[in-house]
Amino acid sequence: MSSPAVAKEAVVIAATGERKPWLRPGELGGMLMLVPYILVFAAFVLYPVLYGLWLARHPASYATLIADPIFLRTVVNTLVFLVIAINVKMVLALLLSGFFMTPRWWIKVLALIFILPWALPSIPTILSVRFMLNPEWGIVNSTIFRLTLEDGPNWLNDPRLALTLAMLVHIWKALPFWTVILTAGRLAIPTELYEAAAIDGASAWQRFRFITWPSTRTLYLTCTLLSTIWTLGDFNSVYLLTGGGPADLTHVLATLGIRYLRLDQVDLYMAAVVCALPFVLPLVYFMTKRLSR
Amino acid sequence: MAVVAIREVRKKFGSAEVIHGVSIDIADGEFVVLVGPSGCGKSTLLRTIAGLEEISGGEIAIGDRVVNDLPPKQRDIAMVFQNYALYPHMTVAENMGFSLRLRGASKKEIETRVRPAAEILGLLPLLDRYPRQLSGGQRQRVAMGRAIVRNPQVFLFDEPLSNLDAKLRVQMRTEIKELHQRLKTTTIYVTHDQVEAMTMADKIVVMRDGVVEQVGAPLDLYDRPENLFVASFIGSPAMNVLEGRIAQDGSATFVTSAGAVLPLAHAPQGSAGRAAVYGIRPEHIGLANDGVSAEVVVVEPTGAEIQVFARIKGEEINAVFRERHRFASGDAIRLAPDPAQVHLFDSQTGRRIEGADPDQTLGEERRLEKTT
Numbered sequence: 001m002s003s004p005a006v007a008k009e010a011v012v013i014a015a016t017g018e019r020k021p022w023l024r025p026g027e028l029g030g031m032l033m034l035v036p037y038i039l040v041f042a043a044f045v046l047y048p049v050l051y052g053l054w055l056a057r058h059p060a061s062y063a064t065l066i067a068d069p070i071f072l073r074t075v076v077n078t079l080v081f082l083v084i085a086i087n088v089k090m091v092l093a094l095l096l097s098g099f100f101m102t103p104r105w106w107i108k109v110l111a112l113i114f115i116l117p118w119a120l121p122s123i124p125t126i127l128s129v130r131f132m133l134n135p136e137w138g139i140v141n142s143t144i145f146r147l148t149l150e151d152g153p154n155w156l157n158d159p160r161l162a163l164t165l166a167m168l169v170h171i172w173k174a175l176p177f178w179t180v181i182l183t184a185g186r187l188a189i190p191t192e193l194y195e196a197a198a199i200d201g202a203s204a205w206q207r208f209r210f211i212t213w214p215s216t217r218t219l220y221l222t223c224t225l226l227s228t229i230w231t232l233g234d235f236n237s238v239y240l241l242t243g244g245g246p247a248d249l250t251h252v253l254a255t256l257g258i259r260y261l262r263l264d265q266v267d268l269y270m271a272a273v274v275c276a277l278p279f280v281l282p283l284v285y286f287m288t289k290r291l292s293r
Numbered sequence: 294m295a296v297v298a299i300r301e302v303r304k305k306f307g308s309a310e311v312i313h314g315v316s317i318d319i320a321d322g323e324f325v326v327l328v329g330p331s332g333c334g335k336s337t338l339l340r341t342i343a344g345l346e347e348i349s350g351g352e353i354a355i356g357d358r359v360v361n362d363l364p365p366k367q368r369d370i371a372m373v374f375q376n377y378a379l380y381p382h383m384t385v386a387e388n389m390g391f392s393l394r395l396r397g398a399s400k401k402e403i404e405t406r407v408r409p410a411a412e413i414l415g416l417l418p419l420l421d422r423y424p425r426q427l428s429g430g431q432r433q434r435v436a437m438g439r440a441i442v443r444n445p446q447v448f449l450f451d452e453p454l455s456n457l458d459a460k461l462r463v464q465m466r467t468e469i470k471e472l473h474q475r476l477k478t479t480t481i482y483v484t485h486d487q488v489e490a491m492t493m494a495d496k497i498v499v500m501r502d503g504v505v506e507q508v509g510a511p512l513d514l515y516d517r518p519e520n521l522f523v524a525s526f527i528g529s530p531a532m533n534v535l536e537g538r539i540a541q542d543g544s545a546t547f548v549t550s551a552g553a554v555l556p557l558a559h560a561p562q563g564s565a566g567r568a569a570v571y572g573i574r575p576e577h578i579g580l581a582n583d584g585v586s587a588e589v590v591v592v593e594p595t596g597a598e599i600q601v602f603a604r605i606k607g608e609e610i611n612a613v614f615r616e617r618h619r620f621a622s623g624d625a626i627r628l629a630p631d632p633a634q635v636h637l638f639d640s641q642t643g644r645r646i647e648g649a650d651p652d653q654t655l656g657e658e659r660r661l662e663k664t665t
Contacts, residue, residue, distance in 0.1 A: 199345075200395055
């Protein structure tokens, strides 16, 4: 966009033979306007990032980190979490967006209730799920006992079950948001297209396959990318529910740092954060590329 | 091709009834235009025929089948939408062949159906393009192509030309008419533009507020509008309407509320002094030395004709002349409405008062001649 302007400027400079002054009149004011932003950026983004990198500068920290079996387990957990939780969540959101498009008054009411998990703050909601899952006095196992006279499973004490539950909590909490986004995307599809398809003889599945999906595909993929970035940083769903336990077996990269902080190993904490960068940076790159298209 | 029968059709949205018992008979191969101002229910009626809206009462039959409860795809109709509704992710060829593809037709069969349709519409070089790469007129043609490929019993058009510029609109108007003459498929066409209605239709249905005001051939509607609404809706520029009374003294004249005396062919029997509305089309007003004196307000020459806005005793009147006159604002002229072309309407009901025009008596005479 700027290249024609730049070229024009170059032509002007060549023609007049003058050098471009360092600051043109009026530009100083503009520069001054930028100062607050630059200061905030330096203080709250640049400084902490550089300081973190400085803390994580020793190769030895990475050797220790990789040698830690918990670290490898965490990387696997993170991958499982990303692949399963995000895809299940996005597919469910796509299905639900179709449901919420139906023009019925009670669906509007339902939508309002449905959005609550997303709107409520994480700490009380996820902690209350944790209380409900308490093996001794949680409502889930009390109910199971009342109905079957047998003890329910020890939900959060089995690493697989605990990670699955953390994923469920994540899906439950984030689903409304993505459903709303996808619903908005689908509402933008002209109704005439569906009417034309109805006249052409398309079944409900064919309408989805030939109209809805081609029109929402780009949005869906963008949402999936964005959701991956956010899920990588989702500390709450895992930490508030399992605390990384049992035996640190349900950590994801977002929560692993806490383990090292507790162990007073700040350099490992930072190294763990740095290890998440190869996941995040390509995603951010693709994301900005998509958005700038 | 099929006849379409619309019998006492009603449509309610919630408690609001927007179509109040409409009945229209459409003959096989006929080109019928539903015309009326926005909100008159013409598009809703078309959508009920398509099956995109359910009717609240009455009956719709296509061919010999009552289609009230059939979904759109089983009605054997094709529809062209106002904004074309082309599938954005499909090429022109895919758009046109979509209905066949859904029916499970083979690639070869689809092509043998799509190509001739594309040829008729001049779309052959565009078959691989996407809708976003086409101009408005081309999109319009693809939408028609999609309809033709289906070879339906009935074509439905919902204001198909209103997104095009004026010149293209006139061109597409001719193309649609030509297409109809070629395919002879029963066509129902909705528009708010009376010129489109007049030029394209075999039969016009004028609608207002969910009721049919008049049904007839274009020139019948022009010559004998049944009420004031049809009179002022059909024809461009619109008919002049002046309120007043038929002369008390039994002479064949009409006196406007402002006191101007206008000629009638003859006063309808027993109507002396009756309050009425005098209707005269701008093209039926001439100049004559014994005409009514008027003052020119605005002159609009279009080349082919000159439109003059004038005042008769303060009342606006609009006249169109094919001859070149050099009028200027403020000129005094004498306007002479052609008594044979005057329409009289009841001032209360707006209904046509019969017996005012000599045409009708002429018609009766002709009929008499025929019978004798």
